[in-house]
Amino acid sequence: MIHCFQAGGHNVVVDGNSGSIHICDDLTYDIIAFREGADAELALALVAESHPDITETELTGALAEISALVQSGQLYSAPPIEPEVIEERGQIHSGVVKALCLNVSHACNMRCAYCFAAKANGDGELMSFEVGKAALDFLIANSGHRRNLEVDFFGGEPLLNWEVVKRLVKYARSAEMAADKHFRFTLTTNGLDLTDEVLAFANREFQTVVLSLDGRKETHDRFRKLPDGTGSYVNVAKKISGFVKNRVGEYYIRATYTRENLDFVNDLTALNDLGFEYLSIEPVVCGANETYSLKDTDLNAILGEYDKLAEVLQKRKFNFYHFNLDLENGPCLNKRLSGCGSGSEYMAVTPDGGLYPCHRFVGDEKFIIGNVFEGVTRPDIVRQFASNNVFTNPECGECWAKLWCAGGCAANTYYASGNPGGIYKFGCELFKKRLEKAIQLAAGQ
Amino acid sequence: MKRIKTLKTRPMCVADGGCGECRTSCQSACKTSNGVANQSCENKEHIANRK
Numbered sequence: 001m002i003h004c005f006q007a008g009g010h011n012v013v014v015d016g017n018s019g020s021i022h023i024c025d026d027l028t029y030d031i032i033a034f035r036e037g038a039d040a041e042l043a044l045a046l047v048a049e050s051h052p053d054i055t056e057t058e059l060t061g062a063l064a065e066i067s068a069l070v071q072s073g074q075l076y077s078a079p080p081i082e083p084e085v086i087e088e089r090g091q092i093h094s095g096v097v098k099a100l101c102l103n104v105s106h107a108c109n110m111r112c113a114y115c116f117a118a119k120a121n122g123d124g125e126l127m128s129f130e131v132g133k134a135a136l137d138f139l140i141a142n143s144g145h146r147r148n149l150e151v152d153f154f155g156g157e158p159l160l161n162w163e164v165v166k167r168l169v170k171y172a173r174s175a176e177m178a179a180d181k182h183f184r185f186t187l188t189t190n191g192l193d194l195t196d197e198v199l200a201f202a203n204r205e206f207q208t209v210v211l212s213l214d215g216r217k218e219t220h221d222r223f224r225k226l227p228d229g230t231g232s233y234v235n236v237a238k239k240i241s242g243f244v245k246n247r248v249g250e251y252y253i254r255a256t257y258t259r260e261n262l263d264f265v266n267d268l269t270a271l272n273d274l275g276f277e278y279l280s281i282e283p284v285v286c287g288a289n290e291t292y293s294l295k296d297t298d299l300n301a302i303l304g305e306y307d308k309l310a311e312v313l314q315k316r317k318f319n320f321y322h323f324n325l326d327l328e329n330g331p332c333l334n335k336r337l338s339g340c341g342s343g344s345e346y347m348a349v350t351p352d353g354g355l356y357p358c359h360r361f362v363g364d365e366k367f368i369i370g371n372v373f374e375g376v377t378r379p380d381i382v383r384q385f386a387s388n389n390v391f392t393n394p395e396c397g398e399c400w401a402k403l404w405c406a407g408g409c410a411a412n413t414y415y416a417s418g419n420p421g422g423i424y425k426f427g428c429e430l431f432k433k434r435l436e437k438a439i440q441l442a443a444g445q
Numbered sequence: 446m447k448r449i450k451t452l453k454t455r456p457m458c459v460a461d462g463g464c465g466e467c468r469t470s471c472q473s474a475c476k477t478s479n480g481v482a483n484q485s486c487e488n489k490e491h492i493a494n495r496k
Binding site: 017018019020021022023024025027028061062065066068069074080096098099101116146147148150152154184186188208210252254280282283285321322323324325326327328329330331332333334335336339340341342345346358359360401403404405406408409411412427430431435438442443 | 446447448449450451452453454455456457463464465466467468469470471472473474475476477478479480481482483484485486487488491492
């Protein structure tokens with residue numbers, strides 16, 4: 001299973017099963033690319049046509065290099081694990097829980113028209129300290145031998161329940177030594193209530209802060225509105241700029257693109273113009289009937305925008321989250337097979353203590369797994385999520401990118417196909433394009 | 446190799462499938478569309494053994 005593409009002046013061959021990435025000259029690239037879907041004899045005939053001046057010595061040398069890669073398991077390699085082995089195991093994940101998304105506030109001080117959480121979080125409830133503490137206890141008790149535990153404070157707007165957030169962090173820190181655990185916290189905020197006090201606490205305690213800002217003022221204000229209906233850009237951009245200027249530790253500016261800003265690279269450069277260096281932009285998540293939802297007919301424009309972004313990054317030096325690619329030190333096989341672990345390793349907690357497979361399933365009662373006081377009461381749902389992997393999904397089977405994608409987002413696939421282990425083809429195309437661009441940039445280094 | 450440059454990558458297969466100590470992929474920046482391509486191994490022993 002290989003994938004050949006040309007980008008940024010590079011001829012790239014990806015061997016999906018081994019994760020090997022080869023940058024080829026024109027001759028070896030053509031031999032490999034022509035061989036895809038053709039037999040070796042036909043491939044050589046096609047190469048002879050496209051390289052009429054090639055000498056026999058040159059061709060022999062090129063074939064020898066290709067053969068050496070095949071012999072070393074870096075080209076046309078076998079899958080790293082046989083699907084039957086996974087089937088025997090029954091599930092990838094070991095049954096431990098290692099990460100929680102704590103919806104500490106279902107209230108929000110903004111009214112963003114595209115918010116996927118707003119409809120699910122309609123009650124406006126705040127999580128009590130007791131529920132949050134029970135969630136942390138549940139996490140510790142179910143984390144097995146895992147030492148690193150992750151908690152994201154999410155909402156709604158988590159800063160509307162800031163005192164509880166601080167108490168929960170303090171409680172977790174007090175518990176981690178005795179339990180031999182290490183908590184890593186993330187805060188996802190719209191930025192409106194950022195203060196110096198939040199900054200100081202975040203610098204001390206939060207591994208990552210994710211800040212929502214959509215780019216250009218007109219883009220941001222189109223959807224991200226205050227309760228009075230006015231745009232929030234002026235308030236939020238000022239708050240987030242001040243925060244980032246003094247941030248110690250990781251942050252990402254997290255933007256959203258919709259059908260209304262398919263030229264979203266301009267939003268990323270606008271964010272970079274404000275001095276932000278760590279950027280992410282995500283496709284909007286919403287119903288297909290919304291006027292701003294992304295349509296299949298938008299796909300080519302979006303893919304082209306990622307091409308444009310890779311070009312921009314030749315000149316501007318900012319970090320784009322989805323182009324980060326750790327080739328030498330990437331994730332291990334289990335993670336590559338099954339991704340985020342939603343519904344098994346990773347769960348979301350609602351203010352009343354309900355457990356869901358992840359933040360995207362909150363509000364859908366079919367997916368209530370249990371609660372933080374009683375633990376998992378629907379092991380069947382957990383088993384279903386834990387069993388999802390790239391080999392159980394036949395549509396992932398022949399995909400060259402599956403061991404980087406890991407099957408994608410279960411919520412996206414559920415909302416697209418009705419099955420958390422299904423497929424979200426639009427998302428597949430976005431992922432493959434972003435991976436190609438990441439590889440292109442890595443090849444240029 | 447004169448014609449093909451192979452980027453240095455981590456071998457895909459780990460006998461035990463991995464320790465699971467690395468970060469949960471959706472906890473970092475996106476919350477809606479992540480893969481695992483941009484994640485890193487955090488197991489110092491595994492990293493040291495690969496060098």
